[in-house]
Structure formats: structure tokens, C-alpha cells
Amino acid sequence: xxxxxxxxxxxxxxxxxxxxxxxxxxxxxxxxxxxxxxxxxxxxxxxxxxxxxxxxxxxxxxxxxxxxxxxxxxxxxxxxxxxxxxxxxxxxxxxxxxxxxxxxxxxxxxxxxxxxxxxxxxxxxxxxxxxxxxxxxxxxxxxxxxxxxxxxxxxxxxxxxxxxxxxxxxxxxxxxxxxxxxxxxxxxxxxxxxxxxxxxxxxxxxxxxxxxxxxxxxxxxxxxxxxxxxxxxxxxxxxxxxxxxxxxxxxxxxxxxxxxxxxxxxxxxxxxxxxxxxxxxxxxxxxxx
Numbered sequence: 001x002x003x004x005x006x007x008x009x010x011x012x013x014x015x016x017x018x019x020x021x022x023x024x025x026x027x028x029x030x031x032x033x034x035x036x037x038x039x040x041x042x043x044x045x046x047x048x049x050x051x052x053x054x055x056x057x058x059x060x061x062x063x064x065x066x067x068x069x070x071x072x073x074x075x076x077x078x079x080x081x082x083x084x085x086x087x088x089x090x091x092x093x094x095x096x097x098x099x100x101x102x103x104x105x106x107x108x109x110x111x112x113x114x115x116x117x118x119x120x121x122x123x124x125x126x127x128x129x130x131x132x133x134x135x136x137x138x139x140x141x142x143x144x145x146x147x148x149x150x151x152x153x154x155x156x157x158x159x160x161x162x163x164x165x166x167x168x169x170x171x172x173x174x175x176x177x178x179x180x181x182x183x184x185x186x187x188x189x190x191x192x193x194x195x196x197x198x199x200x201x202x203x204x205x206x207x208x209x210x211x212x213x214x215x216x217x218x219x220x221x222x223x224x225x226x227x228x229x230x231x232x233x234x235x236x237x238x239x240x241x242x243x244x245x246x247x248x249x250x251x252x253x254x255x256x257x258x259x260x261x262x263x264x265x266x267x268x269x270x271x272x273x274x275x276x277x278x279x280x281x282x283x284x285x286x287x288x289x
Contacts, residue, residue, distance in 0.1 A: 009050045011083075013043045014076055017055065018138050020044065021073045022131070024063045028219070032130075078269075080139035095123040096274050099134030099141030101198035102221030105164075105240040105262070108145070111285040112278065119281070122274055130197050130220045136265050142272040145282065147238050147260045148200035157268045159279060161286035163259035166201070167242065168252040169228050169235035176234065177250040184257045191215035193233040195224045200260050201236040225249060238262070262286075 016033050020040065023029040030040040048055050055069035065073060098112065109126070116124045129135035134144035137154050147164070150156055168187065170176045176190070188206050191213045198221065203211040215233035218224040228235040229248030238260045242251050264282045266275045 007050055009047055010043075013047045014080065015139075016040055016043045017047055018073065018076055018080070020056070020063060021065055021069065022138065026063060029063075077137060077139070083139075094120075094274060095125050096143065096272050096278060097125045097127045097135075097141040098278070099127050099129050099136060099144035099146075101128070101130060101132075101134050101144075101146055102195070102224075103238070103241055103244050104145055106243045108161075108282075108285055112145075112281055115281045115285075116274075116278055120274055120277055124278070132198055133265055134198070136267065143264065143266040143275050143278055145262065145264055146198075147262055149261055149263060150265060155268050156265045157271070159264040159283065161262045161264055161282060164238040164240060164262050166236050166254055166257040166260055167239050168254055169225070169237055169241065169249050170252060171229050171231035172248050172250055174231050174234070174250075176252055179252050181253045181255050184254055185210065187234060187236070187254070188212045191233040193218065193224055193227045193235045195219075195221060199224070199237075205258060 016029070016035070019032050020026070020029040023032065026037050026040060030037040033040060035043075044055065051068075051072075053068040054066050055072060057064045057066055096116070104126070113124050113126075116122065127135060127141050129138075129140055129144075131138065131140075132146075133150050133154060133156065134146050135141035136144050136156060137150075145161070149158060149160075168176065168182060176182060184206075188210045189212070192201070192203065193216045194202055194214050196217050197219050199218075203214060206212065212234075216227045218227060224235060225246050227233065229246060236254070236257070264279055266272075266279065
């Protein structure tokens with residue numbers, strides 16, 4: 001292949017490569033891409049063949065990016081969000097994808113949808129992604145409302161919308177389910193169910209020497225809430241979880257829990273053209289609460 005010739009790579013294959021790089025595991029990546037593992041394997045092989053380089057080193061348990069894979073991942077993380085924004089902004093009724101991880105405050109969501117669509121003539125699509133930045137860094141979403149500040153290394157534009165109290169989530173048969181209130185220190189005596197990818201609570205929030213053990217580590221909110229319902233451990237999440245009840249879970253007020261920041265995030269460079277308007281609406285809505 002001449003170095004000046006275009007490289008014939010499917011955009012879909014590049015997106016799947018980003019997911020594989022993030023998960024470092026074929027089965028989990030295939031599940032997120034909603035394809036079979038052999039399909040994902042063939043996709044990677046096509047990309048490597050087109051580029052003439054090996055992108056990952058495979059073992060029986062994990063996937064690790066090669067140096068070439070790391071370079072491609074860094075480039076795609078910057079390029080694909082801009083491409084998506086360009087493609088989605090030129091339609092007759094442009095759409096903006098708002099990401100979230102496992103829940104959104106209901107009243108804020110209604111305001112964002114209503115005022116964005118009325119003010120811009122565009123369409124606001126809600127996209128759930130079980131990732132720390134709800135798909136913004138991978139280009140799956142144009143902006144997101146999440147709990148907790150993302151790492152500064154993501155290079156995102158971040159706006160804090162407010163702070164939200166936390167509640168304990170316990171199975172209906174758990175001893176704490178009979179309580180109406182409890183204190184933060186009491187939770188140190190109960191094992192936690194932790195959402196590793198998008199959760200905001202782990203043992204490090206408690207003082208050293210008085211930290212709860214971790215009973216179960218999960219990768220999705222659905223798995224997390226079912227483990228809580230099954231009494232595998234106690235969960236902690238923002239108060240707005242009460243807007244999304246689960247039949248097997250009870251929410252208990254924590255009188256002195258550290259608050260959870262609610263933030264709006266978007267790419268710092270080349271965002272979707274309508275993102276500034278959505279940010280303005282989000283700021284205004286947060287001030288009215």
C-alpha cells in the first residue's frame with residue numbers, strides 16, 4: 001500500500017475497536033457492541049489487515065493494546081466525536097445525544113428535553129452508557145449529565161450543576177430496610193455492592209481503619225441493583241434514585257453522607273454545534289432547583 005493511498009477501514013470497525021480498547025476483554029466488548037465475539041474478532045482482524053499492524057496482544061484472559069493500538073486509540077478518541085457531531089448536526093432536525101450512566105434526575109431531564117427541543121427545533125436523544133463519562137470520551141454521546149467529576153485526564157469541559165444527597169439502597173429483606181434514617185459511619189459495618197465503571201461510592205470515602213468491605217463488584221447498574229436486591233450487600237447512590245424504584249430495594253436516608261456532585265460534561269474541543277445551548281439550559285435549570 002502506498003503511503004498516500006487512503007486506508008479502507010469501516011467506521012463501524014473503528015468504533016468497535018474503541019470499545020474493545022476500553023473493556024480490554026472480547027466478551028464484554030462484544031456485549032456492549034451487541035455483536036457476537038466471533039464478529040468482533042473478525043472486525044479487529046479486518047482493521048489490522050487494512051492498517052498492516054497488530055493493534056492488540058491477546059491472552060486467554062485479557063486484551064492489551066500494542067504501541068500502534070495505543071496511538072490509534074488516542075487518535076480515534078479525538079477524531080470520532082468530531083465526526084459524529086458533524087454528521088448529526090446537518091440533518092433537517094439535528095439531533096444531540098445526551099448521555100447518562102444509570103439514572104437522571106427526572107425533573108431536570110424533562111426540562112432539558114422540553115426547553116432544548118422548543119428552543120432549537122432539534123431533537124434530544126437520551127443514551128445510557130455504563131461508562132464513567134457516559135460515552136462522551138468515546139464519541140457515543142455528544143454531552144452527558146453524570147454524578148461525580150470525571151478525571152481531568154479526559155480533557156472534557158465540565159460544569160457543576162449542583163450537589164445531591166446520597167441514600168442507602170438495601171434489599172427489602174435486609175435489616176437496614178426497617179430503618180428510616182442511618183448515619184454514614186454505620187455503613188462501615190456492612191459490605192458494599194460497588195459499581196466499578198460508573199458508580200461514585202467506594203470504601204475510600206470512609207476514614208482509613210473504618211471502611212466497609214466490598215462484597216460484590218459490578219460493571220453495570222442493572223447488575224448492581226439486582227445484587228442489592230438479592231441482599232449481597234448495601235449500595236449507596238444519589239437521592240434521585242428514589243425516582244426510579246425497584247420492587248426488591250428500599251432506600252434509606254443517610255443523614256450525614258458526603259454529597260454527590262451532579263455535572264454536565266462535553267468535549268472541550270469541537271463539540272456538537274447545539275451543545276452550548278444545552279449547557280445554558282442545564283445551568284438555568286440547576287439554578288431554579
